[in-house]
Amino acid sequence: MKTLQREAQAWAVRLASGQADEDDARAFKAWCARSRAHAQAFAQAREVWRAMAPAGLQLRRQEERAVRHRLRRRRAAAPGSAARWRPRSPTSRCRRRSGSGRR
Known part of the structure; x- marks a missing residue:
């Protein structure tokens, strides 16, 4: 790759980063x-950058989903987490709500 293309x-990349300032x-x-x-050269580089944007967005979304999945797995494995919660059986609910007025 030529130096001019690398510079472009x-x-x-710099201008698309959101980090460019007035000096830049x-x-x-x-x-x-x-x-x-x-x-x-810059016009060509900009077009390549724009063409790659959908792929970059897709990769970012995949990584975000993977991070959320890892966090969910960690929370589920943590002591005291919802993973340890067990719902009451339907029959235990019926006994507490019986018409006898007792709980």
């Missing part, structure tokens, strides 16, 4: 203004 990809914006504008090839 680095700019695409000035440096990016200067970088793009260096030549038409610079601007074209």
Whole structure:
């Protein structure tokens, strides 16, 4: 991969990260203004980044689901958790609610 393409990809990542500041914006504008090839390389890198966005989102969602699943498993295995709770049998509920007024 050519240096120009690597630089363009680095700019695409930096600008999409949400971490870019005013200094980055000035440096990016200067970088793009260096030549038409610079601007074209960034346009190509940006298109690749946009094309990859759905795959990145899908991976992020899969990881979030995996994390939630691991957390649920940990909670269920923890002492005193709901996993140890046992529902009362239906007959025990009937005995307590009998018409005799006794519990």
